[in-house]
Amino acid sequence: MTRIAIIGGGKIGEALISGLLQAGHAIKDLVVAEQYQPRADELIAEYSIRVSSVADAAEGADVIVIAVKPNDVESALTALTKVDLDGDLEQLIVSLAAGIPTGFFETRLPAGFPVVRVMPNTPMLVGEGVSVLSPGRHVKAEHLELVRGILGSVGKVVTVPESQIDAVTAVSGSGPAYFFLVAEAMIDAGVGLGLTRPVATELVVQTMVGSAAMLDRTGDSATDLRAAVTSPGGTTAAALRQLEAGGLRTAFFDALDAAKSRSAAMGAAAE
Ligand SMILES: NC(=O)C1=CN([C@@H]2O[C@H](COP(=O)(O)OP(=O)(O)OC[C@H]3O[C@@H](n4cnc5c(N)ncnc54)[C@H](OP(=O)(O)O)[C@@H]3O)[C@@H](O)[C@H]2O)C=CC1
Numbered sequence: 001m002t003r004i005a006i007i008g009g010g011k012i013g014e015a016l017i018s019g020l021l022q023a024g025h026a027i028k029d030l031v032v033a034e035q036y037q038p039r040a041d042e043l044i045a046e047y048s049i050r051v052s053s054v055a056d057a058a059e060g061a062d063v064i065v066i067a068v069k070p071n072d073v074e075s076a077l078t079a080l081t082k083v084d085l086d087g088d089l090e091q092l093i094v095s096l097a098a099g100i101p102t103g104f105f106e107t108r109l110p111a112g113f114p115v116v117r118v119m120p121n122t123p124m125l126v127g128e129g130v131s132v133l134s135p136g137r138h139v140k141a142e143h144l145e146l147v148r149g150i151l152g153s154v155g156k157v158v159t160v161p162e163s164q165i166d167a168v169t170a171v172s173g174s175g176p177a178y179f180f181l182v183a184e185a186m187i188d189a190g191v192g193l194g195l196t197r198p199v200a201t202e203l204v205v206q207t208m209v210g211s212a213a214m215l216d217r218t219g220d221s222a223t224d225l226r227a228a229v230t231s232p233g234g235t236t237a238a239a240l241r242q243l244e245a246g247g248l249r250t251a252f253f254d255a256l257d258a259a260k261s262r263s264a265a266m267g268a269a270a271e
């Protein structure tokens with residue numbers, strides 16, 4: 001089985017660990033480098049995973065996943081370059097860091113070392129993520145297949161040119177937060193209408209799950225599915241009118257544009 005080292009055991013590192021274990025990866029094939037000891041202790045308690053230094057974790061790994069904050073990538077790479085990395089064999093780097101281009105890694109790693117940039121999202125914790133891949137200059141078909149296999153076990157995998165990754169980050173990388181915010185707002189609104197919080201929560205969660213399943217399985221567009229709920233002169237039309245008057249569509253355009261710009265700025269600052 002492929003040996004995977006995860007550098008950074010935070011939110012996305014844990015989502016990957018949990019998803020991989022649920023998908024059948026053996027715990028002996030996973031190792032995490034996590035510098036914050038209380039967090040390392042939590043991961044050991046939850047998953048019985050081996051926690052190690054960056055250098056030790058990378059040494060025996062086929063795939064080294066960078067899951068630290070963008071600002072910490074440089075120091076993680078410095079620790080990595082002290083290891084005898086083996087770019088000619090199976091070893092490769094998979095970076096999950098928002099904004100950081102593959103070129104940032106390529107100029108700091110041994111010549112020809114393969115780097116795949118990935119924008120994942122947290123639903124991989126439950127095997128329902130989407131991971132968007134952009135291969136760097138030295139990535140071969142077999143490297144890409146390896147990464148597709150690993151990330152395909154925790155959700156869907158899409159490949160795009162790196163020029164599109166900032167937009168992808170705005171849509172699917174940050175995307176779960178938008179849905180959680182909508183859920184939060186709907187639950188609060190239900191409570192405002194007199195429902196208990198547990199009942200409002202159950203109704204909102206199942207409405208989201210059911211709506212997502214319809215989008216996924218019926219093949220109908222979001223526009224058609226929304227129209228099918230909207231009876232002439234009815235309750236949905238009254239609600240949608242308020243959402244449009246509140247500028248929901250413009251708010252989403254502006255929000256995703258801000259996320260894309262932020263991703264690009266993080267990349268420019270790293271160079
Ligand atoms: N959260 C998300 O939904 C997504 C995140 N990403 C990307 O994933 C990366 C991680 O994000 P996230 O998980 O949210 O961040 P977190 O801060 O939750 O996790 C990062 C962890 O890595 C640790 N760390 C930092 N440097 C090192 C090091 N040199 N060696 C070992 N451990 C280290 C941090 O410790 P300490 O706290 O001490 O700094 C922290 O515990 C980011 O680059 C982000 O852009 C991408 C897609 C989605």
Ligand SMILES: O=C(O)[C@@H]1CCC=N1
Pocket residue numbers: 098169173174
């Ligand atoms: O908020 C962030 O910067 C990271 C990248 C995408 C989701 N979380």
